[in-house]
Amino acid sequence: MQVAFELPTPISTDVHRILVANIDAIVGGIGDKRLVHVMNMFHAAVAPEIRTPRDATRYTNALSITWPAVEGEVDLGDFIAIEAMRLFQPSIYRAIRDNQSLVCEATRDHFKKDEGAARLDSILLPKIENRKHYRDALVRLFPRLDAIWGSTVHGGSGRYDKDRRLASSRHFQTYFRMSIDPDAISRSELAEVLKHVSNEERIAALLRTAVTQVRRDGTTRAMAWLDALISHGNEIPIDAAEPFLRGAFAAAGEVNVDADQAKGWSFGNNLLRIRWLLNSVLMERTSLEERSRILLAAVRDAPLVWLGNLTASAWEQRHPADQDKRPKAEDDCLLTDADTDALRDIFLERITTAAAEGSLINMPDLMRPLYLWGHFLADDTPLRDWMADRIEEDASLVVLANEFTSHSWGQSSDDLVSVRSDRAAVSGLDGLMDPERFRANLVALQARLEEGSDAADAVGRFLKAWEYRDEHGDW
Known part of the structure; x- marks a missing residue:
């Protein structure tokens, strides 16, 4: 005779403990360095969806297939979270995937007063009952959203880029393609370039080639390379900074293309990215005298468009056009006072020669150098x-x-695109x-x-x- 009986429901903590062990095995070890972040994401986004051993098996099977395709190119904690949403909350997953600029770049200023939270709910969580729980999970994935759903403004977007977080516009698409984004700079490509940062010809050639490679969104890989190098600028040895920057500066005129001009909620162009790059390489890592020596040597033969850009920045730091604005603190300046004057003299000599030779009229971004010429x-x-x-x-x-x-x-509050x-x-x-x-x-x-x-x-x-x-x- 057979007797039927019910098996006891497994305790959820046991299921979660076993799942964490399985995740650890799939990714080859979570490691101490990323353990806290990974477990925060696990408890915020994964554990609430795993109620039965069957849920855990489904998740483990999926992760064992998707993780190898993106390993090393995405953040582990963010990936296990977005995978849980893909499997168990597909409406949230699709909303995130289809609203990259919103989740990665939006701030309170992009919404009418007191309407931001409701607007986010309607876009990201339209069919969700327990919105608070998923708001908390999404804020962990996209800290910028905390300024709209809450009242905390998070900085540090450069860290998201460096860590290849989902909140990084540069790496966002990799999480959804289940493969390395062909338009993104891979870890292996970046590692190879970082081995040769003292080769100025190689750095210049890299950017000149990259600006001819158009990505699917219409921007060029020069923008992608500059963004990647900005995120890793503090890994460039100071003794290699001068040749590295000389190479980047040499290509400034050619990479300054309209295609890489930011639109919508973003701002920036490749000249500004080169400025951010030198900040990443030199600021907070060098003394004023050391930084000044490196920059003056690196910029001396740079294209006039970049020479003018750097001259204007360095001069403004010490002689603000706005009389109510104080000069920057000495240690925060790009160049010493004497080298700032020397840079001005180099610029005046170069722009006078370009005007006489007839090349000045064809200089890109002509306005700023012209006004700077008149100012000096x-x-x-x-x-x-x-x-x-x-x-x-x-x-x-x-x-x-x-x-x-x-x-x-x-962009009006009713529109989804900028004009x-x-x-x-x-x-x-x-x-x-x-x-x-x-x-x-x-x-x-x-x-x-x-x-x-x-x-x-x-x-x-x-x-x-x-x-x-x-x-x-x-x-």
Whole structure:
């Protein structure tokens, strides 16, 4: 005779303990260094979904397949958490996957007052009853969200990049492809480059090649490489800093492309990323004298676009344009006072030569060097004479129309995408030229240009933005 009886339900703590042991075996050992973070993520996102041995088996089987594909390229704690959501909370998983810019970049400023939390709930947790629990789990994955759901603002996004966290825009997609993102910089690629940071030709060639490699989102791998190097700048030996930075500076003009200009909620371009890179390599790791010596040597032969950029930054630190702003503390400056003056002199010599040789008009991001040139001149006659000649040349007028057209990206509370708007950056134009003569020449040129051509488009957009500014002010 057979007697039926019920097996007792396993104690959840036993199931969780066995699951942790299985995870440890799959990943080849969690290790002491990441144990706290991994266990925090386990208890926040994995354990609440594992109620039975069957749940644990399902999770273990899935992880044994997905983890080997991304091992070394993602954060273990974040990966076990997002895997639990993929298996047991697919609606949250899909919401995260489909809203990268929201979870990685949003702040309270992107929402109307007091509407941020409700908006996040409606996007990320629309079908979830126990929202508080999942809010807590998502905040662990995406600390920025704590400023919207709570009141705590988290910094340290550079750490997310370095640790390849899910909250890093640079590594986000790897978690969802179940393979290494071909557009991301892999650990092995980065390790190889870090072996040769003192080879300036190799660093310059790396960036020049990368800017020709367009990623699926339209940006280039130069942006990806700069982002990766910024995250690991403190691993570059100080005795290799000068050749490394000289190589990066040498490529600055070529990598400064519109494709890598940040849009929407982000900001930045490749010149700014090179500035962040030198900060990562030198700041807080060198004395002012050591840093100044390295930078002055590294920038001396750099392209004029980067020389002007660095000169402006170094000068502003010691001589703020805003009279109410104090100079930076001595130890926080890029260069010593004497080397800042020397850098100014190098810049003046280089820009004067470029103007005489005819290459200056073709310099990218021309506005800032022009204003800097005028700022440094005791008598601005050379600058005004040069500009007066340029605004009489059709080709130069098109270049200047492009250079004096800036862009902003805006998004209403009801929209999910940002829209670009043109702005006429003509404030202070009379310090460079006769604005009315410039405008009259552009209007005359517009009538002569072939309709639909790139030149006609550039001139037309600038004139339209200038007209809008006249009517509505400088917004």
